[in-house]
Amino acid sequence: xxxxxxxxxVAATGLLLTFGLSSxxxxxxxxTSASGADAPVAPxxxxxxxxxxxxxxxxxxxxGEAEGAKAKATELGVDLRIVNLGSDANRAVSEVRSAIxxxxxGLIVVVPDPAVGPQVVQATRDARVALLTSxxxxxxxxxxxxxxxxxxxxxxxxxxxxxxxxEVGKRAAEEFRKAGWNPxxxxxxxxxxxxxxxxxxxxxxxxxxxxxxxxxxxxxxDVATDNTPAGAQDRIAATVTANPGVKNWxxxxxxxxNVQGGVTALENAxxxxxxxxxxxxxxxxxxxxxxxxRPTGMKAAxxxxxxxxxxxxxxxxxxxxxxxxxxxxxxxxxxxxxNATNWQSSGVTCH
Numbered sequence: 581x582x583x584x585x586x587x588x589x590v591a592a593t594g595l596l597l598t599f600g601l602s603s604x605x606x607x608x609x610x611x612t613s614a615s616g617a618d619a620p621v622a623p624x625x626x627x628x629x630x631x632x633x634x635x636x637x638x639x640x641x642x643x644g645e646a647e648g649a650k651a652k653a654t655e656l657g658v659d660l661r662i663v664n665l666g667s668d669a670n671r672a673v674s675e676v677r678s679a680i681x682x683x684x685x686g687l688i689v690v691v692p693d694p695a696v697g698p699q700v701v702q703a704t705r706d707a708r709v710a711l712l713t714s715x716x717x718x719x720x721x722x723x724x725x726x727x728x729x730x731x732x733x734x735x736x737x738x739x740x741x742x743x744x745x746x747e748v749g750k751r752a753a754e755e756f757r758k759a760g761w762n763p764x765x766x767x768x769x770x771x772x773x774x775x776x777x778x779x780x781x782x783x784x785x786x787x788x789x790x791x792x793x794x795x796x797x798x799x800x801x802d803v804a805t806d807n808t809p810a811g812a813q814d815r816i817a818a819t820v821t822a823n824p825g826v827k828n829w830x831x832x833x834x835x836x837x838n839v840q841g842g843v844t845a846l847e848n849a850x851x852x853x854x855x856x857x858x859x860x861x862x863x864x865x866x867x868x869x870x871x872x873x874r875p876t877g878m879k880a881a882x883x884x885x886x887x888x889x890x891x892x893x894x895x896x897x898x899x900x901x902x903x904x905x906x907x908x909x910x911x912x913x914x915x916x917x918x919n920a921t922n923w924q925s926s927g928v929t930c931h
Contacts, residue, residue, distance in 0.1 A: 621710045623904045624685050629659040630897060631679035632890070633672060635692040635716075636807075637664030640864035641835070641886040642690070644929070645714070648887030649688070652894040660894065669693035676700050679709075686710035686897045688737075694777060695723035701734060710900050712907060714738050714893045716778050726777045735907035737893040739884055741778045744915060745785030747882050748832050748859045751917055752786070753793025755857045755879050761828040763796040769816060770800055771833035771842055773807040779834035782861065786832045798830070805838055809865070812841025813848075820849045828855050829877075836862035836881060843869070843877040853877045863918050867930040870920035880919040883928055888913040 632649050634642045646662045653660035661684070665672050669692045679687055680703060687709060689700060697718030704711040715738045719728030756766070770787060772779040787800060803819055805812040812833065820829070829851065831842035839860040846856050856877025860866035866881035892913060899905040918926045 621686070621708055621900065624901045627657065627659060628686070628898060628901050629661075629682075629684045630686050630688065630894065630901075631661045631663060631675075631682075631684040632688045632893070633663045633665055633675050633679070634690045635665050635672075636667060637662070639837070641862050641884065644864070644886030645690075645890035646886075648885075648890030649894045650890075651887075652891040656894065656898050658894065658898060665690075665692055667692045669696050672696050673699045673703070676703050680704070680707045684709065685901050686712065688712045688714055688893045688897060689718070690715045691718055693775070694718050694725050697723065697725070697734070710897060710907075711735075712737065712893060712897045712900075714889055716776065724777065726780075730909070733909065735896075736910045737896055738778075738889055738910075738912065739915060740912050741781030742785045743912075744861060744882055744884065745782035745832075746789040747915065747917060748782070748861055749786035749789025749791075750793050751880050751882075752830050752832055752857060752859045753790045755859070756790075756794050756796075756798070756830060759828070759854075759857065763794075763798045765826065766798050766828040766830065767823060767826045768798055768800045768830040768832070769803055769819065769842055771803040771805050771812050771816060771831065771838035773834060774802075774804050776807070776834065779807070782834055783832070790830070790832075803842075805833070805841070807834055807837055809837045809841040809844070812838040813845045814841075816842040817845040817849065820845060820851070828857075830857045830859075831877075832859050832861070834861065836860040836865035839878065839881070840865040840869075846877060851877075863923060863928045864930070866918075867923050867928050870923055871930055876920075880917055881923075883916045883918045883923070883926055885913065885927070 663675050672691050701720040713734050713736045717725040717736050718734050719725045720732040770783045772783050803815045805815050831839050833839050839858045843858040853875040858878040860881030863881040863883040866878045869876040869878040900907050916926050
């Protein structure tokens with residue numbers, strides 16, 4: 581992850597349960613102190629108004645996140661507006677200004693591009709409006725959160741990129757060892773949008789965990805994508821074509837979209853599911869491979885529940901606005917590894 585304060589485990593599982601986390605995921609983490617990047621905001625005495633601005637709001641994960649946010653807002657009596665920013669970074673800035681003009685007391689933002697972070701922070705600071713990010717981090721003083729001083733990082737709710745990537749890489753290594761493949765005939769594919777820092781964190785951790793767990797020198801191929809299934813499929817199909825001598829493929833990426841695109845590309849290239857190990861991140865697309873009961877290259881996926889993050893974000897901002905409680909620098913929801921045999925019992929919803 582980014583340079584952050586030392587993290588500790590949450591002292592009571594009841595904290596997570598308060599935020600509506602599933603019983604299958606009973607632990608999470610939060611940092612020990614709040615970030616200095618949030619604006620000085622006075623507690624709100626009347627009804628609280630929030631705006632949740634999400635990138636790629638039509639993605640399965642973000643749809644779930646919005647649902648969790650709405651449910652928590654209804655429970656707390658909060659007036660909540662959801663905005664889908666798509667992939668438009670400029671719209672993120674304009675919608676932040678619009679939300680401020682509409683008298684939102686606080687904003688939760690998932691930015692399409694962290695480069696707009698300073699503009700978003702400055703706008704909310706000037707208006708004395710509370711700002712919280714979910715999923716992706718932003719910095720108050722520069723475009724790259726990975727090089728940002730910790731006191732300039734905006735408080736964030738989400739998942740630990742390093743932890744998630746590590747779990748993906750570990751599971752991929754287990755599947756590789758079980759398959760008994762020749763390392764010289766195998767390649768790993770790391771697929772992600774390479775200007776998104778949290779994606780880079782996940783992929784880096786996956787590579788390291790796989791290398792440690794596989795105990796074999798498997799060559800990796802980095803594939804730049806737009807984090808969509810179609811984009812990943814096109815790029816990975818070209819990679820497969822360029823490497824005709826490779827017999828076995830291991831695929832991971834920033835999200836389920838990248839891995840699903842990779843699995844589809846390999847299938848279309850005539851590579852059987854027994855020669856593919858895909859480990860997704862999200863499980864909301866991976867589950868579709870398992871629902872039909874047919875063999876698939878998608879061997880597992882890390883289940884991340886957007887509903888938990890949306891609910892936790894609204895609760896965190898509410899506590900700040902209602903009670904003046906400092907927001908943690910980072911708070912993490914838990915994750916669960918699932919496969920074809922346990923995804924339903926783990927609570928994965930397949931649309």
